[in-house]
Amino acid sequence: MDELHRFLFDGLPVRGLLVRLGEGWRELLARRAAGPYPAPVRALLGEMAAAGVLMQSNIKFDGTLLLQIHGDGPVTLAVAEVQADLRYRATATLAAPSVPLPETGALSALVDARGSGRCAITLDPAEPKPGQQRYQGVVPLRGTDEEPLPRLADVLEHYMRQSEQLETRLVLAADDRLAAGLLIQRLPAAEPDDDAFPRIAQLAATLTREELLALDADTLLRRLFWQEPVQRFAPRAPRFACRCARGRVAGMLRSLGRDEVESIIAEQGAVEVTCEFCGAGYRFDAIDALQLFIAAADQPPGRGRVN
Ligand SMILES: [Zn+2]
Structure with missing residues (x-):
């Protein structure tokens, strides 16, 4: 302990x-x-x-x-x-x-x-x-x-x-x-x-x-x-204990911008982010990305931090 x-x-x-x-x-x-x-x-x-x-x-x-x-x-x-x-x-x-x-x-x-x-x-x-x-x-x-x-x-x-x-x-x-x-x-x-x-x-x-x-x-x-x-x-x-969360990764992707995220998905099929503190993986595919940016209009802008 x-x-x-x-x-x-x-x-x-x-x-x-x-x-x-x-x-x-x-x-x-x-x-x-x-x-x-x-x-x-x-x-x-x-x-x-x-x-x-x-x-x-x-x-x-x-x-x-x-x-x-x-x-x-x-x-x-x-x-x-x-x-x-x-x-x-x-x-x-x-x-x-x-x-x-x-x-x-x-x-x-x-x-x-x-x-x-x-x-x-x-x-x-x-x-x-x-x-x-x-x-x-x-x-x-x-x-x-x-x-x-x-x-x-x-x-x-x-x-x-x-x-x-x-x-x-x-x-x-x-x-x-x-x-x-x-x-x-x-x-x-x-x-x-x-x-x-x-x-x-x-x-x-x-x-x-x-x-x-x-x-x-x-x-x-x-x-x-x-x-x-x-x-x-x-x-x-x-x-x-880690403080990372899918919501924070989503915020970071939103601040990266729709074009950038879609171009990564077009190339690699999905955006994958690994937390450097705890190794947790977060995956956003094309549908997730769509939701990310449709929902973005109703939400405050992301804070640009993954962790
Ligand atoms: Zn973490």
Whole structure:
């Protein structure tokens, strides 16, 4: 089962979150229409899914949190999306097969081949209040000294320090079985010279990726923080779920235009669209297309998004 554990250090200005995506992560991987992701891509995507759940749960945002990494490496785009109720999905787009994958999972080698890689964090409100807009923060995959940041955790720590002014320590790891993450954060109310966060962050930093993947939540928290007063809250249950629907594909086809859709059908017999997040297939034949455009007059224009 997928699980999110929330905890506080009693009396100290530090909070923590631990996520373990198991069943849902394996389903997400199995559903990829184009077959299994190469191991380094899978690791990156799993870390993004785990980080997305941690960040969404941490800020309790009523809407969609979108984590996107794009660049000029063998991975051109990777996306993880998490809703307020912790439904998540993720997908990665690879460059042409002729672009070789690196041996290591270093972020720079995977995404940031020539230094143009970026990580974008978007908050899209579910029901925007008047004046409320979509927020997007974009950070490079490099540190202040222009050195490539080796891991996604480094990029996101950098982002949270810059955008939220919150000291954060993240440990992320993923394989074909589990995507997991630990987040430790200094509470906003903390006195600047309070030494609780550095001490606890130091403990968190001793956690290896292997341990993060191998240990269950109870064992992990006990081993890491056995000298600290950890107060735990009821766990939450993230789950893999896609948001695609035939109606949205129809909207996308309408915005493509009748001529375009009919010419594809004339050539291929039908328009077939596969959801890149969950592998679901949507097929529109000539009759479906006819209905699409006859009905279009009575309906609001499509929003142009498949997913
Ligand atoms: Zn889907």
